[in-house]
Amino acid sequence: MTTRQAEHVEAAEHTAAGEVEPGQSWVEGFSRVAPPLTERTAPFWTSGADGVLRIAHCRDCGRYLHPPRPVCPACRGRDVGFDPVSGRGTVWSWTLNRYQWVPSMPPPYLVADVELVEQPGLRLLTNVVDCPPERIHVGLPVRVCFSQAGDAYIPLFRPASPASELRGAGDARE
């Protein structure tokens, strides 16, 4: 079985939502630009303090919304709060960015749009870390981790099966 097949099997076994496992904190050798913490967004950006990703959630119809908005676009419900999610998802698409957009962030690094398992189309722009570019692909199962920037905890994603745990599995791709 290739790594990719193994990842799909693993994803299938773990896609049941509702199970929350704290994501690791991820320490980086550079500093990220901290987002402004506003009434609308602070609960998202600070959620990772306890290792749990929280996403804006309509308590009327159950739909998750990201980026956070005070009204649910599906049912126009006003009871939108931040609720924990599993932190698991798959790579919807990705790119290896080589341009230095932010003075403090040295390229190259992986940028990805990650679709969370909780809801089709529920996607977060993010970075995939702890993953060689040769390994990332559309559909790769990933798990959240957090990098601190000021008072914010920036949600990043690692492969659900980190490279270190796959070593010795006999897969030539690694």
Place this chain on the structure above:
Amino acid sequence: MRGSEGRRAEDSALITGVGRSAIGRRLRVDPWVLTADAALAAIADAGLTPDDIDGVSTYPGAFWSTPGITGAGVDDVRAMLGLNLRWHTGGGELAGQLGSIVNAVLAVAAGLATHVLCFRTVWESTAQEGYGSRSATLLGGGGTQGQPVRFGRELTQWSTPFGIGYPCYAAMEMQRRIELAGASREKYAALALVTRSYAARNEAAVYRDPLTLDQYLGARMISDPICVYDCDVPVDGSVAFVVSNAAAAGDPGRALRLEAMGSASGFDESAAMMWERTDLRPADVDLAQVYDGFSVYALRWLEALGFCGRYEALDFIEGGDRIGPTGDLPLNTGGGQLSGGRLHGYGGLLEACLQLRGEAGAHQLPTARQLAVVTSGAESFTSSLLVGAPH
């Protein structure tokens, strides 16, 4: 469906004047000068004087943004040219950059104005030189050591903490096509190569040297799989049009018809709305100028407009013959924004008007073209125009 009461705004309006300033890299010219050059040329081309202009429409006008993305506001132009305005508008939240043309059509159809000056001025090339780098301009000059990054739009807080620039979004669309639809960099190259060959014949284009497949494949990568040739080029320049009430048009023999417009939000929605407003079909179109801020956006527009199915645009342009000068659908015939420069939607409409009038000079297509589709913008910020040759 052709409008709510059978009468369409498009039937009341004509594009009567076309003008442009010098266009180039690092012109170091006051953007108001560029704006005046284009505006006065368009007004004269319409057979009018500034005293005849009673409306102004622009994208985006005077507002804070990345340096050089806007060169003059509505009121700057009113004061500079001594215009007496009955109606005016400008803004960044239009139906794409050509939403400013849509607005002008609505104004003349509603009787609020008779001759509307529409303009778009950029001076990004010179502005970026002043700021030192593209990334510095994207961050509004902040973000260097110790300086707070200004968040000009709500949007940027979802990208800057991750070091995401505009090309990353287009790169992710390209990457999905590679993994899910059989695309490759070799196939993507076709658009950059064909439009560069058009630019070689257009004296107003900024990059005119021949481009080879090997050069494309060996190019500097920006955000894989996007290379530098998939990104449009920041330039300085201004383009202007006069949109007139059809009944007041000075020389209808040169005026261009607006067959249909789509102002809906989204590639597919914008194109579908345009087709709903006319009996013309994609097979009737013999010239296309689609927005190519990144190459993949041009592919997305070809699909949205119905020239091919979703994810089929690379097959549609394969080999380049179909979109070449003698093909069924010459595409971005001035070089597009990839080689002609980022005139931000207005360059495509300028090129369509010149070709339809037979006034494109050295890069005039060998066969006269009768119906052009012109699009601007991307994602949820889109406009589509169907423009007809003079009768």
